[in-house]
Amino acid sequence: MENQELRFASRFDGVTGSAIRAILGLLGKPGMISFGGGNPASDTLEEGVVAALAERVLARDGKAILQYGATEGYGPLKEALCGWFEQLGFRPRPEEVLPITGSTQGIDLIAKALIDPGDVVLVENPSFLGALQAFRLYQARLIPVPTDGGGLLLDDAERLIRQHKPKILYVIPTFQNPTGVTLAAERRAPLAQMAARHGVLVLEDDPYRDLRYAGDPLPAIKSYDQEGWVAHLSSFSKIISPGLRCGTLTCRPDLLRKAVIGKQSTDVHTSTLTQAIVAEYLRDGRLPAHLANIRAMYAARMHTMLDQLAAFPKGIRYTKPQGGLFLWAQLPGSLDATVLFQQAIEQNVAFVPGTHFFCDGGHTDTLRLNFSNSTPAQIDTGMRTLREVIYEMEN
Amino acid sequence: MENQELRFASRFDGVTGSAIRAILGLLGKPGMISFGGGNPASDTLEEGVVAALAERVLARDGKAILQYGATEGYGPLKEALCGWFEQLGFRPRPEEVLPITGSTQGIDLIAKALIDPGDVVLVENPSFLGALQAFRLYQARLIPVPTDGGGLLLDDAERLIRQHKPKILYVIPTFQNPTGVTLAAERRAPLAQMAARHGVLVLEDDPYRDLRYAGDPLPAIKSYDQEGWVAHLSSFSKIISPGLRCGTLTCRPDLLRKAVIGKQSTDVHTSTLTQAIVAEYLRDGRLPAHLANIRAMYAARMHTMLDQLAAFPKGIRYTKPQGGLFLWAQLPGSLDATVLFQQAIEQNVAFVPGTHFFCDGGHTDTLRLNFSNSTPAQIDTGMRTLREVIYEMEN
Numbered sequence: 001m002e003n004q005e006l007r008f009a010s011r012f013d014g015v016t017g018s019a020i021r022a023i024l025g026l027l028g029k030p031g032m033i034s035f036g037g038g039n040p041a042s043d044t045l046e047e048g049v050v051a052a053l054a055e056r057v058l059a060r061d062g063k064a065i066l067q068y069g070a071t072e073g074y075g076p077l078k079e080a081l082c083g084w085f086e087q088l089g090f091r092p093r094p095e096e097v098l099p100i101t102g103s104t105q106g107i108d109l110i111a112k113a114l115i116d117p118g119d120v121v122l123v124e125n126p127s128f129l130g131a132l133q134a135f136r137l138y139q140a141r142l143i144p145v146p147t148d149g150g151g152l153l154l155d156d157a158e159r160l161i162r163q164h165k166p167k168i169l170y171v172i173p174t175f176q177n178p179t180g181v182t183l184a185a186e187r188r189a190p191l192a193q194m195a196a197r198h199g200v201l202v203l204e205d206d207p208y209r210d211l212r213y214a215g216d217p218l219p220a221i222k223s224y225d226q227e228g229w230v231a232h233l234s235s236f237s238k239i240i241s242p243g244l245r246c247g248t249l250t251c252r253p254d255l256l257r258k259a260v261i262g263k264q265s266t267d268v269h270t271s272t273l274t275q276a277i278v279a280e281y282l283r284d285g286r287l288p289a290h291l292a293n294i295r296a297m298y299a300a301r302m303h304t305m306l307d308q309l310a311a312f313p314k315g316i317r318y319t320k321p322q323g324g325l326f327l328w329a330q331l332p333g334s335l336d337a338t339v340l341f342q343q344a345i346e347q348n349v350a351f352v353p354g355t356h357f358f359c360d361g362g363h364t365d366t367l368r369l370n371f372s373n374s375t376p377a378q379i380d381t382g383m384r385t386l387r388e389v390i391y392e393m394e395n
Numbered sequence: 396m397e398n399q400e401l402r403f404a405s406r407f408d409g410v411t412g413s414a415i416r417a418i419l420g421l422l423g424k425p426g427m428i429s430f431g432g433g434n435p436a437s438d439t440l441e442e443g444v445v446a447a448l449a450e451r452v453l454a455r456d457g458k459a460i461l462q463y464g465a466t467e468g469y470g471p472l473k474e475a476l477c478g479w480f481e482q483l484g485f486r487p488r489p490e491e492v493l494p495i496t497g498s499t500q501g502i503d504l505i506a507k508a509l510i511d512p513g514d515v516v517l518v519e520n521p522s523f524l525g526a527l528q529a530f531r532l533y534q535a536r537l538i539p540v541p542t543d544g545g546g547l548l549l550d551d552a553e554r555l556i557r558q559h560k561p562k563i564l565y566v567i568p569t570f571q572n573p574t575g576v577t578l579a580a581e582r583r584a585p586l587a588q589m590a591a592r593h594g595v596l597v598l599e600d601d602p603y604r605d606l607r608y609a610g611d612p613l614p615a616i617k618s619y620d621q622e623g624w625v626a627h628l629s630s631f632s633k634i635i636s637p638g639l640r641c642g643t644l645t646c647r648p649d650l651l652r653k654a655v656i657g658k659q660s661t662d663v664h665t666s667t668l669t670q671a672i673v674a675e676y677l678r679d680g681r682l683p684a685h686l687a688n689i690r691a692m693y694a695a696r697m698h699t700m701l702d703q704l705a706a707f708p709k710g711i712r713y714t715k716p717q718g719g720l721f722l723w724a725q726l727p728g729s730l731d732a733t734v735l736f737q738q739a740i741e742q743n744v745a746f747v748p749g750t751h752f753f754c755d756g757g758h759t760d761t762l763r764l765n766f767s768n769s770t771p772a773q774i775d776t777g778m779r780t781l782r783e784v785i786y787e788m789e790n
Contacts, residue, residue, distance in 0.1 A: 051454065054449040062446070063437045063442065066441075068432070068434050068632075112532065245662055266503045268497050268637075271669050
């Protein structure tokens with residue numbers, strides 16, 4: 001049965017699935033230290049709190065929570081969200097906010113609404129693999145925009161907008177995945193203005209902004225959006241729980257309406273139980289204290305990893321982010337990170353080779369290192385192993 | 396801001412969203428008796444049970460439930476499902492089953508994997524509006540297949556397969572939405588064989604099969620599938636809770652793999668909390684007793700509605716299903732069901748005009764009546780109102 005090929009042509013025939021998720025599949029091995037993935041630390045997940053909140057919301061509004069809900073989202077969550085967004089520098093009206101089944105769904109819905117085969121999407125280079133794949137499944141043409149330590153280079157972005165007439169410019173402005181880089185404060189308003197000037201939608205993917213360990217928060221690009229050319233994605237996956245699958249899309253009502261139409265045909269609505277749990281979590285005011293805890297934990301882990309990197313062979317380059325979940329490194333002497341990966345895996349250490357994050361491939365000497373999901377002791381051990389493997393590869 | 400049009404061309408420009416969900420938006424009015432929608436009765440939703448199951452699964456496996464999970468689904472749910480499917484006449488292996496965020500997501504994922512603009516999908520006429528919309532968003536060309544009281548007419552289906560070379564034949568074989576009709580037993584094996592013969596995927600959408608009030612269960616079309624040309628969708632929305640958003644896709648591993656790739660970019664995975672609750676519900680063996688309760692309730696409601704229809708003006712025609720959630724009626728004298736709808740709404744009675752379920756429109760004298768979500772007293776009152784409005788329209 002499996003030997004018979006389906007005779008369909010499929011738009012997925014050239015897509016092999018997420019390399020990250022394939023790599024994550026290797027990590028079940030006992031004793032594996034994983035710097036792959038982008039998971040929050042399991043210690044920070046509050047199963048007792050979630051159980052208590054589930055009981056409370058079901059006792060209060062159980063029939064509505066278990067019945068079909070509106071595609072537009074669960075009312076109490078939308079109310080809680082509109083206040084929560086104030087810290088980002090904007091306060092959307094309810095018709096500008098859509099609860100979604102994780103922020104990845106927002107990328108899918110925007111692409112589904114706007115992308116016809118061959119349409120251009122500009123992306124940072126490197127960028128989030130899941131987003132690249134989401135755009136590719138709609139047969140978008142991905143054009144990389146150069147970046148530096150302050151994120152997207154605006155002159156290059158504008159030149160590429162003129163040249164390629166993209167529909168979407170996808171950007172992760174704060175503690176970017178995979179690099180950890182943050183879009184400079186002085187580039188944010190000009191980027192919003194550029195989007196309006198050229199009629200390009202900036203899709204601002206912003207799941208890491210609350211994980212800041214140094215420096216002052218920056219306003220979202222969306223906060224400078226006067227005419228509705230910025231759509232903003234947020235997520236509770238990194239700060240409450242990824243297993244609940246709850247994120248948000250905030251954008252102009254006419255674009256949101258298109259996303260709602262797409263969502264009707266995708267999952268009808270996000271699970272109301274998980275929406276209600278997140279709403280109650282926000283209403284209880286639990287987030288500030290929880291964020292303080294996880295910031296302290298992740299900052300320590302990041303610094304442990306940075307301390308280890310300082311002892312790596314000369315010539316390695318790496319980012320020193322002010323927050324987020326990832327460091328990004330470039331190996332000395334053009335060493336191949338995929339070879340490093342194979343050898344490291346044998347010694348029970350995993351990461352993601354950086355080449356997967358470049359829409360045009362290459363950059364085989366780069367790697368992404370996640371620090372949130374390993375203890376400081378694991379980080380010490382795992383980084384020493386990586387260092388030794390690199391020394392061996394060099395000699 | 397809202398006056399400025401986004402300058403994008405969008406594949407959604409011709410799509411106005413689900414007429415049913417727009418109609419449901421009108422139903423918040425106090426005192427409204429709704430025969431629209433396809434909701435389970437709120438009385439059947441077990442908020443205390445769900446709260447207890449949530450507490451139990453979070454106590455047992457909370458870290459894994461709140462962490463990222465595999466796109467392929469939560470292991471304990473997949474195990475529970477493989478046994479549950481035995482009643483349908485097949486026992487899939489775990490790599491043939493994908494938990495999804497409601498069965499509508501299965502339609503979306505299959506369409507996303509297989510449909511390029513202009514590809515043909517054959518559909519029953521009438522068919523489920525949400526499915527028609529899902530296919531349209533991928534710019535499929537929908538071709539209606541004639542049906543009779545035994546469902547899809549196979550000779551017509553084969554003729555249209557030869558003529559249009561469709562990629563998918565979408566069918567709701569049991570207690571169809573919107574008509575309540577069931578595909579005859581003797582048409583099921585031949586349909587599976589026809590699919591294999593022509594290389595067409597039969598997408599079997601099967602959310603109502605457990606809601607049988609008379610007659611013997613029929614095997615799923617999937618149970619006759621020898622070569623993997625039938626993909627089967629099931630749902631817990633009608634029998635446990637729609638708010639949890641949990642359904643299943645069962646198909647050949649190579650097609651399932653394509654669905655998994657699409658799902659990675661859509662919602663990464665279905666909420667593990669809701670998957671775990673459904674798994675625990677099945678493992679506890681709660682479903683048979685619960686089904687016995689809701690079958691008795693819905694059967695009584697259906698018969699109340701049928702009794703009322705028997706007193707309607709002569710010339711009205713309607714289905715007498717053996718199960719499901721819907722009756723389907725054709726008004727006498729070519730009366731317009733949209734006019735009836737407008738007048739009925741003013742008297743606090745709602746339903747869905749049938750024209751929306753036809754991919755080629757027309758059939759303005761038809762309507763769909765849901766009986767599961769109104770009490771027998773509401774059905775008596777609402778149907779008397781409809782009868783009086785029809786009398787007035789006739790005279």
